[in-house]
Ligand SMILES: C[S@@+](CC[C@H](N)C(=O)[O-])C[C@H]1O[C@@H](n2cnc3c(N)ncnc32)[C@H](O)[C@@H]1O
């Protein structure tokens with residue numbers, strides 16, 4: 266059975282951490298420590314533009330500028346204008362400290378869609394205690410000025426105790442924000458991080474968030490939403506479910522190239538300088554940890570904290586995750602040639618058995634279609650897994666394998682094209698697969714002329730990933746790219 270290429274395989278929203286620098290070191294915030302190791306490696310403007318280009322090509326339409334404190338970058342307005350030039354929505358998160366009238370006018374002119382200003386309490390002393398002395402005054406002034414300037418402003422609040430709800434402070438807070446002129450309130454439940462993991466606060470109401478939210482007065486139901494993808498309070502209460510944004514909608518890029526499921530989940534599934542965004546996003550969505558909870562926030566889950574957060578430290582703030590659902594066949598061949606060498610069948614079957622059944626997919630790297638024992642390999646794959654296979658063109662000549670794959674959940678066939686390959690032969694083969702309604706993604710060596718690839722797009726491939734070294738490596742200065750992928754899709758100018 267062929268699966269749709271849409272759905273959770275494509276991210277729609279991405280947080281980009283623009284800097285790890287910040288004027289504050291808030292009590293609850295792990296971002297500064299999380300990135301402390303990488304503070305020196307901020308993206309250059311050119312890199313950010315390249316990232317935005319890539320995200321735009323894979324269909325991302327919502328960018329959340331995150332940090333640290335993004336307003337500490339002198340090119341912030343230029344970044345926002347660039348995002349807007351790609352017709353994406355852009356929100357900016359800020360502590361409000363730098364938001365003078367002039368800064369806000371510049372932000373408005375740059376086209377920012379929503380400004381999230383952190384306001385953790387309606388009582389000045391409480392907010393400043395969390396953050397820095399004077400922060401309350403500057404943040405509240407900025408919120409009022411947004412109203413005057415017609416900038417859409419939401420406050421971000423991270424209530425730091427259950428008492429904030431039980432004693433009714435949440436309702437006082439909401440009233441205060443309405444009076445200030447905020448258009449909405451974005452409520453974030455605190456998560457544990459490397460810095461605050463030993464404090465005795467923060468995990469209140471884990472798993473019972475909806476009960477706590479019931480303490481909010483009904484008059485504010487349409488004024489508040491829960492962080493993640495705008496999930497209105499009314500909807501959360503109706504569904505009795507608080508959903509985690511890392512499932513399917515959002516991923517985060519830290520300023521050192523690491524790609525995380527969400528800013529609060531310190532797991533890196535890859536480095537975008539070495540792998541493509543789509544591939545990394547797919548690894549995130551397929552991983553058992555991300556799929557563990559059907560609802561609620563993974564970062565607030567006790568299992569996650571015990572098994573992952575407890576292993577991080579100031580010196581090792583991000584855990585690098587290896588995807589263990591990859592089966593390596595080895596051996597080289599292409600376009601109908603017989604495979605000369607490769608891993609022994611017994612080794613391959615051991616690899617398949619070792620894949621955690623909670624993975625969503627199994628990914629076969631190497632040329633299954635050219636092996637004599639392909640049938641045994643396939644029969645050893647549990648039917649519950651979605652399958653992704655790679656092919657250097659041999660799949661075109663193995664119709665028996667294709668029909669057997671049809672009985673499995675076949676997510677996609679990746680066709681790998683190298684410099685010197687016969688493109689016409691590949692085109693005929695790819696077109697035949699597309700006629701069978703299979704989802705085909707091309708991975709192509711950069712030296713192949715891009716104009717010669719447009720015909721594959723017309724034939725209906727899902728997308729083309731081109732591994733391009735030379736074009737970007739001078740541009741991306743300090744980023745030390747090993748490969749840079751970019752995507753060709755219909756309608757994109759070369
Ligand atoms: C990390 S800050 C970056 C933007 C900006 N510096 C600010 O303070 O708004 C983004 C949001 O994350 C929130 N945040 C920080 N630490 C958190 C934690 N442990 N749990 C939940 N939210 C947190 C902040 O309060 C803020 O609303």
Ligand code: SF4
Pocket residue numbers: 287288289290291294295296297332333334360396
């Ligand atoms: S919450 Fe924002 S202002 Fe506070 S330390 Fe974190 S990044 Fe800085």
